[in-house]
Amino acid sequence: MKLHSALSLYFILTFSICYIALMVQADENEFDDKLTLHKLFKRATERDDDDSENAGVASITSRDQKKLSKKRKGNKSLKELNRLYSTDDNKKNFNDKLLKLDEEDRLKFFRQRQLKQDKKYRKQVLRMLRKQARKNRKNKKLKDKNTNSSLSASSLILQVNEALNLTRNLWEGDIIVPDTVIEADTEVSAESVKSNLKNGFSSTTNERTTSQAQSGIGSNIWSDARVPYVFDQSYPSKHRSKIEKVMEDIEDETCIKFVQRTTEVDYVHILSGLGCSAPVGKHAAMHIVSLESGSCTNTEGIIAHELGHVLGLHHTQSRLDRDNYINIDLSKVAPEYQHNFNTYANPHNDDFAVEYDYNSVMHYGRTDFSTDGTDVITPIIGTALIGQRLGMSYFDYVTINQMYGCYDKTPYYWPMDEIDMFDKNVVGSTSITPSNPTSPLPPNFLVGLDNGKFLNALRIRGTKAYANLGSFPDQCLVDPEKCHDGFTFGMWYKDKSSANDMSIRLLSSYEPQTGPFAKDRGIEILINKGPSGHRLLSVTMQRKSKCIIGSSLDTVQNDWNHIVVIYEPNSGYLGSDIDIYVNGVKDSLAPTIPCSIFSTNVPDINPSLTVGLSPTLPEDQYIDFWIDDIAFFPRELSFTDILKLKNDGAYFDKGLSDGSLGKKDDVIGSLESFTSIL
CATH class of the missing domain: 2.60.120.200 (Jelly Rolls)
Structure with a gap:
């Protein structure tokens, strides 16, 4: 009897292990399923000259799901189409059937399929990530270090994402690069990088280039400074209030308005399960923003950092002028992570129009991505503290206001100190361009910079001269x-x-x-x-x-x-x-x-x-x-x-630790003689 029970238990365990292995393999094969659906939908609608792709697949809500579940009953065409999609390997019969449907039924089908795939896909991702997180925390004995006041917001973000085994899957450690952006980049093979969420990427293994990174996180900004958002149904209510508190802080200092989503196609979907991560700016349709409840929401600076990405802010140390303010030792960074220290321009804001901000919540900490725990980033101003976790700085708000063209809380400002030699204009809240008089120029006609009251000043000289x-x-x-x-x-x-x-x-x-x-x-x-x-x-x-x-x-x-x-x-x-x-x-x-x-x-x-x-x-x-x-x-x-x-000066409301701590004046320097911008 004991032998019979032991054999039964053995067969049950063997069967369970085999079944789990098969399910894990099936999980991994499902990652590209949603992309295939998008492609099929695009191909079908293009053949029918229909521009309603976004309306069909962009935004799926629980309200949609209830409506569709009711309409799904009794629709034999859609039932047959679902059967063909699941059983027709080459999709020929499926495609023929799909093209025979009218536009409304075709959209219904794809919305149904996406509801199923989104729900299934999210469950798979969350299950795999949480399983990996538990394994990592057990092996590495990682604890929530948000109580460590010496760590920057970016350092805490990296800790969370590393614990979830996500660091290689995200650009610069916490930036989600949508597939739509990757596919739009002609310099990079789209197929070679679609697997980023599953396999991760680096500057060498997946051909990630500086050009691709720039386009990948550049995107657009939100129309009318209005950001619709919705919380995932499973998101804990006590952590929602923490996020909305930071949203209110941003609204108090800028013209940005975070609003509960109603019917907007482009919106932010806040969930827990992908660490602390977000795309930069506005991309098409739903934007996944992950703020792991607890790990990412116990620190205001982490929430502000990810919302800063949503509004279009890049990491501070990626500015084109960063080498004037910090030193970076890449010998302490693993090769597969060195691309995280690239520099590039923000397409929606002139870096030079706002001074470098050591105190920005978007700045990396000293040891981020360090292989040995020592400093990778060293401020040239020795007393500067880089990376903080309290929330957005004054110049973070200034940058947002300049991006969105709103100046109710921070001023328009033209310091008249610096010439952008590439565009031949004076840097300020907006570029200053010289007049364009008819040729030949009047005698002694000059527009440019000269030594001024503070650093440099705009000088206007001549007949009918203006800027x-x-x-x-x-x-x-x-x-x-x-x-x-x-x-x-x-x-x-x-x-x-x-x-x-x-x-x-x-x-x-x-x-x-x-x-x-x-x-x-x-x-x-x-x-x-x-x-x-x-x-x-x-x-x-x-x-x-x-x-x-x-x-x-x-x-x-x-x-x-x-x-x-x-x-x-x-x-x-x-x-x-x-x-x-x-x-x-x-x-x-x-x-x-x-x-x-x-x-x-x-x-x-x-x-x-x-x-x-x-x-x-x-x-x-x-x-x-x-x-x-x-x-x-x-x-x-x-x-x-x-x-x-x-x-x-104009930014008299800034804090003592905000900005470049005087380094900006040294970088620009006082002009010894007049410099024309004509």
Whole structure:
């Protein structure tokens, strides 16, 4: 009897082991099944000239599943098609049957198949990853090290992903590169890299090139700064609130809005099971963002890091100018991971427009990918601390705002310090380009950088010389009608010419009238030098049905002057007021008076902001002046903030550890002589 029981137990165990082995093999073979479905759908719809691929396969929800399960009953054509898909090896009969269906039924079929495959695929991935994670944690005795305050967010992310055996499967340790991007790269074999999620990739084994990496994580940004998202049904509610708290923090400092998904095709699907990982920017359809409940959500910086990727932020140390700020020792990095330290440009933001930020939550830690635990990255500024886990830094928010063109929380800023020699323009919130006068150039015509108040400054010299700061249609920067909360302009100015009886346009966003009627909305900040040497600083504000002028006499001196102009839309006896500060002192005698022109339904025909004398203006006179550190805020600054703006610059709200800790000034350096950008 005992022998019979032992033999029975032996046969049962043998059968179970064989069955599990077969199932694991089947699991591995299922990884490409979903890709095959997409290909079949694309081929079928292309033959029928149908552009509804995204509508058919992009977004599947539980609501869809309930609807489809009801419609699936009694539909003999779809039942037959499902049977053929499962049994027809060469898919010939399946394809013939598929093409006979009308568009609606064809979409129903693919949505049904994707519901099944997505559910099955996700279960397979999660089962395999969790199994591997348990094995790794047991073998390596890894524990959750999120309590170690010395580790950066990126270091913690790498720990989680390594524990789940995911590091080789993700670009730079935590970036998901969608198959759609890989297939779009003509320099790389798509088939050779589709297996990344299963087998991992490196710069050598799977032909990953710098070009492919750039396109792979470049993507797009979210339309209207609006990011729809949904949590996976299985995601724990207590961890959802942690993620939404970080979303609120980002919303408080930028114009980004995270919204619960309703019917949007492009959206973020947050789940647990793929470590701490996300794609960069917006790609087509559903975006998988994994924030492992507990391991990834116990640290605010990890959540902020992955959401930063979703919004389009790259890792800081991948900036083109990083070698000016950090040293990287690749001898301490395994060859298969060295591609994680490549540099490339962000297609949606000029790296040089925002200074290098040691304190960015997107920065690698010192020992990330180190083979021996010693430093791979060493800041050139010895006191700099790279990588942090508290959340986004001030310059992380500045970068997001510049990417999405929103400046309610951080200012437009043109430091006038650096020339991009490739594009031949001055670096700032937007590129500054010189005027394009007719040839030959007027005598002594120059637009470029010279030694300035702080580091360098923009110099405008010649007849009809000016520089264009960019076009900003429907924005407060050029149209006071849009400035519901007022605005503040700040800048440093110095006059080079000793001549009198002339006008110097510091900033202008409108075309002055040539008759009694206003023809363009905007603002103009002008210095009139009278015959006797008096200087009148005047500010003209043209709105749709109102025009006002503020002025200050003899407050501007021959040396460097810090000028601040504040527009208060709901004050003063005219219903709005203009305040002028020179070198931190308000001119209390400066009156605000109505313009002597007719203003009725005035349009905004010139959305550009210019420095200097535009060729479209009638004056033809020689000018020579410097202008530096132009900053614009779409709100009224307080007196305290005006003094901070004067003494600390446009980014006076930044923390002591934010930015490059002064290294930026050393990298750029002060110019010894004028450098033209013509």
